Amino acid sequence: MPNLKDIRRRIGSIKKTQQITRAMRMVAGAKLRRAQAASENARPYADRMRATVSQVSQGVSEEAHPLFEQRASVKKLEVVVATSDRGLCGGFNSNAIKFAAKLIAEREAEGCEVSITTAGRRGQEFFRRRRSEQLEGNYPQLDWVTYVQATEIAKAVSGRFISGEVDEVFLVYNEFVSAMTQTPKSVRLLPFAADDEVSGDILPYEIEPDPESLLAVLVPKAVEVEIYRALLENQTGEHAARMAAMESATRNTEELVEKLTLQFNRARQAAITRELIEIVSGAEAL
């Protein structure tokens, strides 16, 4: 039977942990709202961009832009893995990493050469330990996802695609389904495929100077936007996952404190009873 002092000390330390998890939950909640707002703000731009690219790419050939090019055989593949920089968010990062590792293993089994780019420190650490020679680039998020980060990743992978170093680029990130669920997902980033269905009116635009040179501006931007959107979604998921993880951690500490308090009271009562017996039997002996 643990003595009273030990139990009291444990209750104290668990309550301190609880304060931390509770504070982290609050912070994650605030960041989740901020991340959701950022995603919300990016949506009009992303939607508009996608619509315009698919409108402009109607009726142009596949060679209209080098990023459209479908390679007959895919020998080299690049996977961009988005994770968070920090841990303590449940299975969020390990899910994405496992998903990416599976995708990589599958493609390697097919005989592809795979290179990896990571966006987020968690993924970087994982792949640095296991596949360091395949790592092409690392882009930690540094507190908050910015459009500039997405631009850098887009420039790097597009450059490798155009130069022929890679034939396809995939993006792995956590899809934000709801505040409770995030599921890892992969999308093909390059070769870039414009939506076939054109939403809204298809009235032909007068394009200045011509569709090809407009696409030269649009397509790299559409790739940037695609990455930016995925990073934002990943970020939203990260904070949601952390909030859920900290919520359940807080609940666990509450349960533990309750159990220990009960144990403490029992031990205290046992000590009192023991003392009473000692006194009574002492008196009897006289």
Added chain:
Amino acid sequence: MPFELTIVTPEGQSYQGSVERVVLPGREGEFGVLTNHERFLAPLRVGAVEIITEGEALYAAVADGFAEVDGESVTVLVDSCELEHEIDAARADAAVAAAQQYLDKAAGDEDPERYRHYEGELERARTRVAVSRRKRQ
């Protein structure tokens, strides 16, 4: 007759309103748009946008993007957009100086990627300065 102007960036919508005329910095030169302009799409470069509403002009500094024009509305999609009152003139001046300094020192022989980056930076900073000046005149 006014028409609807919307300026969107990846960070959000930075301008929306009914305007009389807008002058945009196209890659092929500046162009003005009035109501009932022919539908067209044009890429934009780094530069100043002039928005005219009820005889008053508002300036904004925009970076790379494109404009979509149809008869009743103009949508501008750009990497960044700062309206004249959002620009910190002192910071913009400092940015011009910093970029200029780098370019003077590097003089083309260094990492061409970085050089281009600073060239772009200088252009954006100059636009911001110009836009913030026009306000003070």
